[in-house]
Each structure stands twice: as structure tokens, then as C-alpha cells.
Amino acid sequence: MVSAADTRRTTSPEDTEALAAALAPSLAEGDLVSLVGPLGAGKTRFAAGLARGLGAGGRVRSPSFTLVNEYGGGRAMLFHIDLYRLDSPQARSLGLEEMRQRGIVVVEWGDRLPSSDRSDALELAFALEGESERTIVARGYGSRGRELVKCWRSIGAGKGA
Ligand SMILES: Nc1ncnc2c1ncn2[C@@H]1O[C@H](COP(=O)(O)OP(=O)(O)OP(=O)(O)O)[C@@H](O)[C@H]1O
Ligand SMILES: [Mg+2]
Numbered sequence: 001m002v003s004a005a006d007t008r009r010t011t012s013p014e015d016t017e018a019l020a021a022a023l024a025p026s027l028a029e030g031d032l033v034s035l036v037g038p039l040g041a042g043k044t045r046f047a048a049g050l051a052r053g054l055g056a057g058g059r060v061r062s063p064s065f066t067l068v069n070e071y072g073g074g075r076a077m078l079f080h081i082d083l084y085r086l087d088s089p090q091a092r093s094l095g096l097e098e099m100r101q102r103g104i105v106v107v108e109w110g111d112r113l114p115s116s117d118r119s120d121a122l123e124l125a126f127a128l129e130g131e132s133e134r135t136i137v138a139r140g141y142g143s144r145g146r147e148l149v150k151c152w153r154s155i156g157a158g159k160g161a
Pocket of ligand 1 (some may be wrong): 011040044045046134
């Protein structure tokens with residue numbers, strides 16, 4: 001069930017980054033954030049905001065070709081995965097569990113993960129509402145996912161839809 005409290009609206013890329021940066025303090029090693037939504041929805045911008053919010057260095061770019069980008073130097077390691085070009089056997093062999101042991105994992109096109117990998121995760125579904133408007137709806141899987149939805153509801157940046 002989608003509730004208005006779980007929906008955020010952003011009106012610029014900076015706004016989307018700020019929302020992600022505000023979520024970052026709630027994240028801990030082992031957490032998985034799955035970003036879903038169409039091309040150009042803002043998933044990479046969101047990942048950049050998470051890296052900034054964690055205090056990680058380095059420029060965040062789409063990991064489409066490298067498969068996984070790692071951002072260190074912050075409060076926790078951030079692993080940034082993009083599944084757009086991967087099929088599901090490849091997605092299974094990424095070593096997700098090992099990454100979760102070492103840090104926080106954010107996955108673009110996370111709906112392409114095997115469902116067993118999404119059983120304890122925060123899913124954020126992006127939709128394009130206009131040239132610079134996006135809505136982002138949170139959904140929690142498992143107990144940790146539900147806890148992170150509560151964190152999402154309580155963050156101050158961005159506006160409720
Ligand atoms: N409110 C907004 N939030 C995020 N990006 C926005 C917003 N408004 C406009 N944009 C623009 O939309 C684009 C989002 O690009 P981004 O690479 O983050 O999307 P993506 O979801 O990662 O796409 P892909 O599926 O191709 O990886 C950027 O060009 C950004 O400037
Ligand atoms: Mg992207």
C-alpha cells in the first residue's frame with residue numbers, strides 16, 4: 001500500500017541529491033537501497049547524494065560499464081551497482097552478500113535483482129512528473145526495510161507529494 005507519507009517530490013537534481021544526503025545518516029553497513037524507475041529518473045543523482053551524505057570522496061558516475069563503483073573515505077563504504085546492462089545470472093554473481101558485509105549497497109534497476117536479494121531492503125521507485133519534477137516512493141522489504149521507510153518519512157529535505 002502506497003501512502004502519501006512515503007512519497008517525496010523533488011523539483012531539481014540538487015533537491016534529489018539533498019534528499020539522498022538526508023537519508024544517508026540512517027543507513028548502516030549491510031543495508032541495501034534499490035532504486036527503480038525509468039531512464040533519466042534521477043537514480044544516479046540519488047546515489048551521488050548518498051555518497052555525499054556519507055562523506056565519501058570521489059565523483060559519482062554511472063557504473064554501467066564498470067558494474068560496481070566503490071566510494072570510500074566516508075562513514076561507511078558505499079557500493080554503487082547498475083543492473084541496466086546485466087541479465088539475472090550476472091546479477092547473481094556480483095557478490096552482493098560480500099558487499100553488504102563490507103558496507104552499504106545502492107543498486108540502480110534493483111528490480112532486476114533476484115528476489116531473494118531484495119527480501120530485506122529499502123526500495124525507492126522514481127517517476128518522472130515533468131522536466132525537473134520527480135516523485136520517489138519508498139517501500140520496505142523485511143524488518144530492516146520497514147525501519148528504513150520510517151527513517152525516510154522523517155527526513156526533512158525535499159517535500160512530501
Ligand atoms: N528532480 C530531479 N531529480 C533528479 N534528476 C533530475 C531532476 N530534474 C531533472 N533531472 C535531470 O534528470 C537526469 C537524471 O539523470 P540520472 O543519470 O540521475 O538518471 P538515472 O535514473 O540514473 O538514469 P539511468 O537509468 O539512465 O541510469 C539528469 O540529467 C538530471 O539533471
Ligand atoms: Mg543511472
